[in-house]
Each structure stands twice: as C-alpha cells, then as structure tokens.
Amino acid sequence: MTIRRRLIFSNIxxxxxxxxxxxxxxxxxxxxILNYAGIEGNLHSRSNDVFYQTVAEMKSLSTEWKYADEEKIKSELASFDLPQKSKAVSIALYEGNKELYxxxxxxxxxxxxxxxxxDKSRGHYTIDNTALFTVQAGQYRVYLYNKDHDYDKDNRFDLINQTINPGVLFAIFILFAIVLTNGILTRxxxxxxxxxxxxxxxxxxxxxxxxxxxxITYEGKDEFAEVCNDFNEMARQLQELIEARKKDDENRRELVAGISHDLRxxxxxxxxxxxxxxxxxxATPRLQKEYLETIISKTDDLEHIVQQLFLFSKLDIGEFPFSEEIFDIGLALDSFAKGAAEDYGENMTVTLENTTHQKYVEADPVQLRTVFTNLSENALKYGAEKDNQLxxxxxQENDHITIIFQDNGPGVSEDSLNKLFQIFYRGNKARTSTGKRNGNGLGLAISAKIIHRFSGTIQAENGPENGLKIIITLPVLEGIENG
Structure with a gap:
C-alpha cells in the first residue's frame, strides 16, 4: 500500500x-444506567407496587388477626393471590419457627x-434489593418478602439526572475515541x-x-521503493564517476610522463x-652537415609529437573539424594499400583482401586515411624483424563494414590488449624492435578517437598464431549505388 493510500485510509x-x-x-x-435505575422491564416498579399494596392490606388486617384462628388467616393470605401479581413477592405464616403456610x-x-x-409486632426491613415486612397476628407471625425490591428508586433517578449529563458523557466518549484512534493510526x-x-x-x-x-535492499511496494532505486542508481553513477576520475588522474600522470619522455x-x-x-x-664540412641534418630530423620528430598532441587534444574535447562525406570504402582501401606498398617497399609487404567494393560509409576520408596510416606505421614499428608483413x-558483416590490419609481429600480452588505445601506452618490450623507430603511444589513441567519431568501434586481438590484429567496424549505408 502506498503512503498516499495509507494517509487517506487513516483519515477515513x-x-x-x-x-x-x-x-x-x-x-x-x-x-x-437502565439496569441500575430499574427501568428494564419495569420489574422493580411492578414488585414494589405489589409489595407495598400488600403491606397496606396487612396493616389494616393486623388488628383482626390478633384474635383470628389459623384457618381464617390462611384464607385471607391466599386472597392476596401474590403469584399472579408478581413472581418476586411471596408471603408466609409462621407459628414460632414452624411454617404453617x-x-x-x-x-x-x-x-x-x-x-x-x-421480635417486634410490626417491622419493615431491607437489605440490598430485598425487603421484608412482618406483622404479629396473635400467636402467629406473617412475613411478606420482596426479593426484587427498589427501596430508593426515585432518589436514584434524581441522582443520575443531576450528576450525569448525556452531552458531557458523549463528549468524553468522542475525546476518548479520538485519542485512541489517533494513537493507533499515528503509530x-x-x-x-x-x-x-x-x-x-x-x-x-x-x-x-x-x-x-x-x-539499499527495500522490499516495499510504496513510494520509497522508487526512492531507494534512485538512490542505488545514484550510488552506482557516483562510484563510476569516482572511478573514472581516478582513471583520468592516472592517465593524466601517464600523459605528463609520456610527454616528458617523448620531448626529452x-x-x-x-x-x-x-x-x-x-x-x-x-670539424669537417661533411660532419657538420650530418650534425645539422640530425638536428633537423629530431626537430621534425618534435614537430610530429606536438602535432599529434594537438590533434588528440582537439579530438578529446570534440573541437576537431571533420568533413564527413559518403564514399566507397572499397576504393579508399585500394588507394591506401597501393600507396602503402610503394612507400614501405622492402621494409614491409602490404597485402589487401578487399570485398567491400561499392560499399559506402559516411566519414571524413582524410582522417580515416590517417587511421590507416597510424595502423600501418604501428605494424612497421612492431612487426617481425625479418619478412615483415601487413x-x-x-x-561486410550484417549492417557494418569490418576492416582488419594484422601484422606478423610478436603480438602483445592479454593484459595489454585493452590498454593499447590509451595515450602514450607502448605495450611490452617484445613489441619494441631494435633498429626501428619507436612509437610515442599517440597513434592508436588518436585512431580510436577518430573511429568513435564515425560511430564505429576499434579493438585489438592477438592473431591465431602470432601478430596483432586491429579490428575496425564502421556502419554501412544501404541503398546507395555509384557513390
């Protein structure tokens, strides 16, 4: 029962x-009161009337009874016919302690x-609701007994009327009932x-x-159930927020450490x-030229790092300008693979298995090519020492296009797979080959930001035998032909 219904029910x-x-x-x-006052059935009034009427008759006959014999007195007592008048009144004739009638x-x-x-010639006695009148008749004694006597009926009625006000009683009853009801319902x-x-x-x-x-565990079905559910949801979101903040702090420290390392x-x-x-x-012109060329190369590295940091920061805060358009993803992959094969030459063999011609996606082709370049550079840096292959x-799979970049390098540990797309994460030492230019941990992080911007997904898996697979999915646009 809801609290609202409880309140309505309690008010009713x-x-x-x-x-x-x-x-x-x-x-x-x-x-x-009626029982006490003797009103119920008029029992007291009836027996009292019969009793006092008989007393009056006995008083008038008492003088004659002084000289009357037993049979005469019995005859006159029978004439009272008391059983017919009141069952509460009875009469008896005694001689000493012997009952004669x-x-x-x-x-x-x-x-x-x-x-x-x-031992009086005449007497009237009462105890509680019984009364006895006795009169001496010569050697005999007559007893009149009322077992349902009300000796002060009128006085008691006056007392009740004077001391008990029905309105006051009713008010007391209402007050008592309200207090009792309030106590129970309030509880x-x-x-x-x-x-x-x-x-x-x-x-x-x-x-x-x-x-x-x-x-909170709450089994009720009232309004508090919804409040408790909201509380639990708030606690969950707060926990996620704090965990995300801790992770952001950790990433920020790693970012500072990574930037310091890559710039230093x-x-x-x-x-x-x-x-x-x-x-x-x-000292020689040739050596001076080599020194200057090295300085220029390292300056290019610095510029590349700064550009990537700037790109990542713009992507992270959502301020990077994308120029999205609809294009054939199959043709885009053909063009990239051909250029990559020419650029990498003998350093890495690039092979394309493309079945997505005339399959269209909506994305920024320039930035998507940037993703492909980052993945290819990653394969070049961390691929096999000999016969490096990409x-x-x-x-197409259901409603999306799947693109896989797989190298033949040593792969990464299972623990590192989910961390590859974190900024400045470089993986384990097995992915760093001697004589190759090491990455700065920005390429995969930037690629993940770009793919997510196109409503796609990106994840890393180890190959069935060796190497690392980067798997990209992009939503495919249906019903488009010839661009």
Missing amino acids: LMIIIPILLCLLLSTIFINI QDGNFTTSPLTTLAQEK FVFRSIINPLNILVNGVHKIRDGNLDYR TPLTSIKTYAEGLVEGVA LIKSY
Missing part, C-alpha cells in the same frame, strides 16, 4: 472509528432471622514512514563513509649535436 478511519466507538460505548453505558415460593433469608431477633502511519527513512539515512551514511559498493629524447639529441657544433667537435582485410 479517523472519522469512522470515533463514531463507531461512541455508539458502542454509549449503548453499553445507557444499558448499564406460604404462597409465592417464600424462602427464609437473613431478613427473616433479623425480624425474629427484633501505523509513522512506522511505515520512519522505517524506510532510517534505511535511507543508513545508506547515505554508508556512501558518506566511502562505501560506494553499498546498495629529441631535445637531448638536438642539444648534444648543437653543442658539438659550437665546441668544434664537427595484411589488410575488409568485408
């Missing part, structure tokens, strides 16, 4: 329950004993709110204390050769 019960309790308590209390189920009681002890509603709040507070404290793996190496060479020229180490394959 706040109205209904006090009314029901008031009706119930009022009914019970009124019944108690009784009518109406007369039984002795403490009042009978009391009257015998008093019911607040417990359903406080418990989830405590769970949320505990979760917040866990996150505050650095436990980013903590997740050519700068050291430039400084060394420049000092050699100044100090006259290069295989370029392309084919």
Whole structure:
C-alpha cells in the first residue's frame, strides 16, 4: 500500500472509528444506567407496587388477626393471590419457627432471622434489593418478602439526572475515541514512514563513509521503493564517476610522463649535436652537415609529437573539424594499400583482401586515411624483424563494414590488449624492435578517437598464431549505388 493510500485510509478511519466507538460505548453505558435505575422491564416498579399494596392490606388486617384462628388467616393470605401479581413477592405464616403456610415460593433469608431477633409486632426491613415486612397476628407471625425490591428508586433517578449529563458523557466518549484512534493510526502511519527513512539515512551514511559498493535492499511496494532505486542508481553513477576520475588522474600522470619522455629524447639529441657544433667537435664540412641534418630530423620528430598532441587534444574535447562525406570504402582501401606498398617497399609487404567494393560509409576520408596510416606505421614499428608483413582485410558483416590490419609481429600480452588505445601506452618490450623507430603511444589513441567519431568501434586481438590484429567496424549505408 502506498503512503498516499495509507494517509487517506487513516483519515477515513479517523472519522469512522470515533463514531463507531461512541455508539458502542454509549449503548453499553445507557444499558448499564437502565439496569441500575430499574427501568428494564419495569420489574422493580411492578414488585414494589405489589409489595407495598400488600403491606397496606396487612396493616389494616393486623388488628383482626390478633384474635383470628389459623384457618381464617390462611384464607385471607391466599386472597392476596401474590403469584399472579408478581413472581418476586411471596408471603408466609409462621407459628414460632414452624411454617404453617406460604404462597409465592417464600424462602427464609437473613431478613427473616433479623425480624425474629427484633421480635417486634410490626417491622419493615431491607437489605440490598430485598425487603421484608412482618406483622404479629396473635400467636402467629406473617412475613411478606420482596426479593426484587427498589427501596430508593426515585432518589436514584434524581441522582443520575443531576450528576450525569448525556452531552458531557458523549463528549468524553468522542475525546476518548479520538485519542485512541489517533494513537493507533499515528503509530501505523509513522512506522511505515520512519522505517524506510532510517534505511535511507543508513545508506547515505554508508556512501558518506566511502562505501560506494553499498546498495539499499527495500522490499516495499510504496513510494520509497522508487526512492531507494534512485538512490542505488545514484550510488552506482557516483562510484563510476569516482572511478573514472581516478582513471583520468592516472592517465593524466601517464600523459605528463609520456610527454616528458617523448620531448626529452629529441631535445637531448638536438642539444648534444648543437653543442658539438659550437665546441668544434664537427670539424669537417661533411660532419657538420650530418650534425645539422640530425638536428633537423629530431626537430621534425618534435614537430610530429606536438602535432599529434594537438590533434588528440582537439579530438578529446570534440573541437576537431571533420568533413564527413559518403564514399566507397572499397576504393579508399585500394588507394591506401597501393600507396602503402610503394612507400614501405622492402621494409614491409602490404597485402589487401578487399570485398567491400561499392560499399559506402559516411566519414571524413582524410582522417580515416590517417587511421590507416597510424595502423600501418604501428605494424612497421612492431612487426617481425625479418619478412615483415601487413595484411589488410575488409568485408561486410550484417549492417557494418569490418576492416582488419594484422601484422606478423610478436603480438602483445592479454593484459595489454585493452590498454593499447590509451595515450602514450607502448605495450611490452617484445613489441619494441631494435633498429626501428619507436612509437610515442599517440597513434592508436588518436585512431580510436577518430573511429568513435564515425560511430564505429576499434579493438585489438592477438592473431591465431602470432601478430596483432586491429579490428575496425564502421556502419554501412544501404541503398546507395555509384557513390
């Protein structure tokens, strides 16, 4: 049940329950009053009337009974016909302690004993709701007994009317019912709110204390369930954000270290050769020319690194201007492979297996060629020492074009595959060959940025026997013919 429904339900019960309790308590209390006052069935009134009427008759006959015999008194007692008038009133005739006559189920009681002890010619005795009237008739004694007597009925009615105000009682009942209902419903509603709040507070404290793996488990079906789900999602995103920030900090440190290393190496060479020229180490024109050519070469290396850093930074912040167009990817690969084969010559054999002619993609052809060049340069640097080969394959698979650049070098460790596209990552030592110009760890990082910009993917795998495979996928455009 949702909290909103709980509140509506509790408010309805706040109205209904006090009314029901008031009706119930009022009914019970009124019944108690009626029973106490002797109104129910008029039992007390009926027995009292019969009792006092008979008392009056007994008083008028008491003088005659002083001289009457037993049979006359019995006859006159029977004429009262008490059983027909009230079952609560009975009469008896005694001589000493011997019962001579009784009518109406007369039984002795403490009042009978009391009257015998008093031994008066006439007496009226009451205990609780019983009454006894006795009169002496010569040697006999007559007892009139009422077992359902109300000796002060009128006074009690006056007391009730004076001390009990029905309006006050009803107000008291309402107040009691409201307090009772409020207590029960408040506990019911607040417990359903406080418990989830405590769970949320505990979760917040866990996150505050650095436990980013903590997740709230809440089995309720109310509004708090959605809040707890949002809390867990927030905790997940926060954990990913902090992990990404830690990774960014680590990458930044690696970036600074990589830049320092890549700039320091050519700068050291430039400084060394420049000092050699100044100090006259290069004494001949030929040697001086070699020193200057080396300085120029190292300067070109510096310029290349700076250009790549600038390109990567522009790609990273999304400010690099792309000129995307639709073109035949098969023809683009044919053109690149032909040029690469001529450029690398005997240093690396380039082979193309192309099945994507008249397959079109939307990308920047210049920047895509930059990716192909980076991958080819990577194969040249880290390929086999002898008979270095680069295989370029392309084919269509479902809704995308797959392009593979595979060298025949030593490959990389499985742990390094996912790190190859990080900036300044150079892989293991097996991928660095003596006598070849080492890379600066920017080529694959730049290639990944460019491919992702074209809604493609790029990943690295080791070949089935040896070498490294760089696999690119690009979305293919269907329904386009002849460009």
